[in-house]
Amino acid sequence: MLEVINQSNDPYFNLALEEYAVKNLPDSENYFILWQNRPAVIIGRNQNTLEEINHDYIKEMEITVARRMSGGGAVYHDYGNLNFTFVVAENNDFANFAKFTRPVINALGRLGIAAENNGRNDITIAGKKFSGNAQFKHKNRLMHHGTILFASNFEEMVEALNPSAEKISSKGIKSVRSRVTNISEHLVQPISIEEFKQILTEEVFREEKNNASYQLGEQDLQAVNELRDKKYATWDWIYGNSPAYNVRNKAAFPWGSLDIRLEVKRGTISGCRIFGDYFASRDIAELENALTGIKHREDDISKCLDHIDLGTFLPQAEKQDFIELICR
Amino acid sequence: MNINENLLYTVEHEWISVEGNKGRIGISDYAQHHLGDIVYVELPEIEGSAAMGESIGVIESVKAVASMYSPVGGTVLEVNEELESAPELLNEDCYENWVAVIEISDPSEVDMLLDAKAYAAFCATLD
Numbered sequence: 001m002l003e004v005i006n007q008s009n010d011p012y013f014n015l016a017l018e019e020y021a022v023k024n025l026p027d028s029e030n031y032f033i034l035w036q037n038r039p040a041v042i043i044g045r046n047q048n049t050l051e052e053i054n055h056d057y058i059k060e061m062e063i064t065v066a067r068r069m070s071g072g073g074a075v076y077h078d079y080g081n082l083n084f085t086f087v088v089a090e091n092n093d094f095a096n097f098a099k100f101t102r103p104v105i106n107a108l109g110r111l112g113i114a115a116e117n118n119g120r121n122d123i124t125i126a127g128k129k130f131s132g133n134a135q136f137k138h139k140n141r142l143m144h145h146g147t148i149l150f151a152s153n154f155e156e157m158v159e160a161l162n163p164s165a166e167k168i169s170s171k172g173i174k175s176v177r178s179r180v181t182n183i184s185e186h187l188v189q190p191i192s193i194e195e196f197k198q199i200l201t202e203e204v205f206r207e208e209k210n211n212a213s214y215q216l217g218e219q220d221l222q223a224v225n226e227l228r229d230k231k232y233a234t235w236d237w238i239y240g241n242s243p244a245y246n247v248r249n250k251a252a253f254p255w256g257s258l259d260i261r262l263e264v265k266r267g268t269i270s271g272c273r274i275f276g277d278y279f280a281s282r283d284i285a286e287l288e289n290a291l292t293g294i295k296h297r298e299d300d301i302s303k304c305l306d307h308i309d310l311g312t313f314l315p316q317a318e319k320q321d322f323i324e325l326i327c328r
Numbered sequence: 329m330n331i332n333e334n335l336l337y338t339v340e341h342e343w344i345s346v347e348g349n350k351g352r353i354g355i356s357d358y359a360q361h362h363l364g365d366i367v368y369v370e371l372p373e374i375e376g377s378a379a380m381g382e383s384i385g386v387i388e389s390v391k392a393v394a395s396m397y398s399p400v401g402g403t404v405l406e407v408n409e410e411l412e413s414a415p416e417l418l419n420e421d422c423y424e425n426w427v428a429v430i431e432i433s434d435p436s437e438v439d440m441l442l443d444a445k446a447y448a449a450f451c452a453t454l455d
Contacts, residue, residue, distance in 0.1 A: 046368040046388050071368070071388035120390060135392035139340070171413055173368055173388065243368070
């Protein structure tokens with residue numbers, strides 16, 4: 001087992017590294033990675049990002065939004081959370097979660113904390129979740145990763161994962177809320193997250209042979225950074241890769257009311273209807289058509305509206321109000 | 329395990345039924361059984377093309393996310409949109425519920441696939 005040394009706190013880099021490890025690192029070896037992200041919401045592979053995040057809070061707190069390649073629900077990461085990743089040959093370990101969570105449970109055992117596997121994907125202490133796990137299979141390789149809540153800020157977690165857009169619906173995977181706990185709450189003798197990382201690595205290595213560290217080389221870093229820039233850091237992956245969704249939003253203004261309905265596929269508006277109670281001077285279908293084919297993103301909609309005299313469709317409507325109605 | 333006699337298979341557990349230059353593709357019983365309850369199918373893109381063995385779609389189950397690979401090279405003509413709202417159909421009947429229809433670009437690739445007997449022998453080596 002090689003421990004890939006990764007000190008990056010950039011969620012996009014770290015997720016790209018996982019994909020690179022499972023697809024490109026020599027499959028003659030198995031790998032283990034411990035890593036931490038700066039504050040971030042990590043969306044599941046097939047979730048609709050807008051249904052999972054608190055847009056305003058995330059913007060205000062400068063929390064990064066990223067999408068991972070494994071499935072399941074949205075999670076919040078910060079410096080109090082530790083992530084672990086295994087990349088191994090798929091020798092029928094597919095869906096064998098216990099094999100990968102055992103070192104975590106053993107590490108806690110050494111600290112006098114009783115933890116157990118719960119359901120398929122969680123590890124719990126006294127019935128409360130502190131670790132969520134997921135797998136990604138690529139050909140004959142398997143990636144298993146999990147979160148470990150060590151000393152996370154739960155107030156920020158709850159706020160960041162409290163979606164503001166109930167007006168959006170899709171067939172995407174919905175997150176399930178769990179009662180959570182931090183490992184730090186159960187420690188008799190306080191230890192740092194760095195010390196815990198050391199103990200966990202020892203427990204991983206104790207079950208494996210030919211253990212060593214692996215430093216990412218220039219070529220590795222270049223390939224990971226390229227994947228980061230071309231995929232993980234892009235709007236197309238983070239938002240555009242969401243399952244098809246519908247938006248229905250209504251608002252009342254001093255000049256009348258509007259009811260907007262959108263269909264969004266692969267991040268792009270594929271259908272748009274605007275209903276309302278206002279004085280129209282021009283056929284609203286022209287505006288609906290202009291918005292169709294535009295990315296469902298504030299900047300793109302704003303640019304689209306730059307070429308349109310909004311006042312001829314909706315007299316007295318403010319451009320910014322209209323954009324927010326579409327995007328929030 | 330259920331293996332449909334009339335289909336061809338890959339070692340990645342996809343099946344294909346070939347009619348002329350078109351192939352209807354799906355996942356095998358082994359695949360759906362090992363994945364467990366399927367909760368989402370990311371369908372291939374219509375008009376998208378893929379080489380033999382290249383990823384064309386993604387299946388998410390309660391256990392894992394796994395890629396679906398194109399059994400032969402081709403261009404996607406049709407996708408089974410029913411799977412968008414009912415991904416569990418792949419668990420219920422994985423041979424009836426296909427994923428996509430592709431136009432096969434090189435018919436000679438079909439000869440490289442496993443018939444039902446060879447696929448059964450391959451699966452027997454796995455468990």
